[in-house]
Amino acid sequence: MAVCDSRVFLLSICLLVFRGLSFASQQSAQPASQPAATAPQGTASVSRSTPQQATPTEQVQKGQSLFATQCAFCHGRDAAGGESGPDLTSSELVEKDVNGNEIGPVVRSGRIDKGMPPFNFSDADLAAVVLFIHEQKTRMDSKQGRRRTVQAEDLQTGNAEEGKQYFNGAGGCAKCHSPSGDLAGVASRFRGLALLERMLYPGGRRAGPSSSPATVTVTLPSGETVTGKLAYRDEFVIGLVDSSGWYRSWFKSAVKFKVNNPLEAHSEELGKYTEESMHNVLAYLQTLR
Ligand code: HEC
Ligand code: HEC
Structure with a gap:
């Protein structure tokens, strides 16, 4: 366990250095000098890398990308809270969590009435997400002045034409919705994150049974x-x-x-979106003014 802890600690330093860069420029800009043991996968200078070390690094990266696609729109990309989901890095539940024993049940069962949908994750995916959340917690705990990082720009990256295709095709949205019918003007009624939240969770997180369809x-x-x-x-x-x-x-x-309950389709849909298709659909909906 001590070995593992120190490994996680190393990783947090890695991400502290690495993620000091803004998310948007993360791919293109690499820090000039990276601590060897913490170099992300795909970087050449891994002198101390052993298979055991590579595994948790990859796991955190996998957790990070899963988190970005499945959780970030509510909890923020850095897990420090978003428009509709609480800050997980200051959560008592996360504090108490050991290897997913607390986080796992929340993710798998959701808290549907409070706006947290259930996720059907494999054990490996769940472990990766859990590791990423702890990673972020360590990072935020050591940082002054927490800030929210659901970036407005994140919402502007979609391709409306592809979103339209997804809407009419793979997404199956057209089975229940029409851009000239019920969704006409939806982008005038909701904007930005509010539109995204509406699209993902139209029941609203405080909706009682009376407003359920x-x-x-x-x-x-x-x-x-x-x-x-x-x-x-x-x-x-x-x-x-x-x-x-x-x-x-x-x-x-x-x-x-x-x-x-027709809204079940939405909860299921949450698990199917990729980050790309989600942003594309959002871009498409934004054209419906
Ligand atoms: C549609 C929005 C939404 C999505 C997507 C979402 N969550 Fe949540 N999550 C919430 C809300 C809202 C709560 C607070 C529920 C409550 O008040 O009990 C929550 C609570 C949690 C909690 C419990 C925090 C605590 O202190 O009680 C954990 C852990 C969590 N979410 C993890 C995740 C993970 C991991 C993902 C992605 C796999 C995810 N969530 C996706 C909205 C969301
Ligand atoms: C099985 C039917 C069904 C499917 C499939 C479906 N939805 Fe919905 N959707 C609903 C229902 C029901 C509502 C709630 C309507 C309400 O509350 O006014 C809703 C609400 C919405 C809203 C909010 C509309 C508003 O005016 O507040 C958006 C946006 C939305 N859905 C987008 C989508 C997208 C995008 C897809 C495909 C990825 C999709 N839906 C797939 C049934 C469905």
């Missing part, structure tokens, strides 16, 4: 079916508002029912 179809013992807006659900009772505006409820044990 879920519907339910209840089949009564007689065989009659009643469909309506899901209005109530607990352990025992299911309730809906039917087409004429009446609230009706049943004991779950007495009926069969099927809940249909």
Whole structure:
């Protein structure tokens, strides 16, 4: 464990040096002199590199890119908090976490009612993301004056034409949406991060059941079916508002029912976006004024 700790410590120095550069210029600009043991993959000067050392470095880089695509739009690229997700580097849960025992369950199950979607990560991907978060925590803990780094420029990098293709094709958005129908003018209603958040999480993170678009179809013992807006659900009772505006409820044990929540498609979609397709779709939506 001591070996591992010191390795993580070395890595944090690496990222301190390396990430002192702005994210945007990270790829193009390399620091002139890099500590040998901490050189990122692909750099030639790795004199002390052993396979054991290369592995966590790659893991942090993998974690970083997973984090950038899956988590950064809410938690910020540096995990220090974004528009809609808390600062993970100052989180008590992260503080307590050992090898993902606390972070893992949050990522896998989400906190759907609070705006954190669940992620279906492999163990290896999860471990990489966890390592990256701890890495960032170490880095932020040693830094004065935390700052937020969801960059406005990050939101301007998409290609609207490709976003349109994704929208109509692979993304499947056109199954439920139309640019001249429900999404007409969406970019006038929401801008920048607000539009991104809306696109990723339209239910809103504080949306209660009353604002949920879920519907339910209840089949009564007689065989009659009643469909309506899901209005109530607990352990025992299911309730809906039917087409004429009446609230009706049943004991779950007495009926069969099927809940249909169209926003589930959005949660699933979160796991499918790449950073690129997400920015492209956002760029496309920004044309819908
Ligand atoms: C759509 C926005 C969103 C995305 C995407 C997202 N999160 Fe979150 N996350 C949140 C919100 C909101 C909370 C706070 C939930 C609460 O208040 O309990 C949260 C909470 C957490 C927490 C618990 C923090 C604490 O102190 O309780 C962890 C850990 C976390 N997120 C990790 C991740 C990771 C890792 C990813 C990417 C795989 C991710 N999140 C993606 C919105 C998001
Ligand atoms: C299975 C149906 C379905 C699919 C597929 C789907 N959405 Fe949605 N989307 C919804 C529902 C339902 C809402 C919530 C509508 C509301 O609250 O007004 C919504 C809301 C939105 C909003 C917010 C609209 C507003 O006016 O607030 C945006 C933006 C959006 N979706 C974008 C997308 C994109 C981009 C895709 C494809 C990657 C997509 N959606 C795929 C069902 C879907």
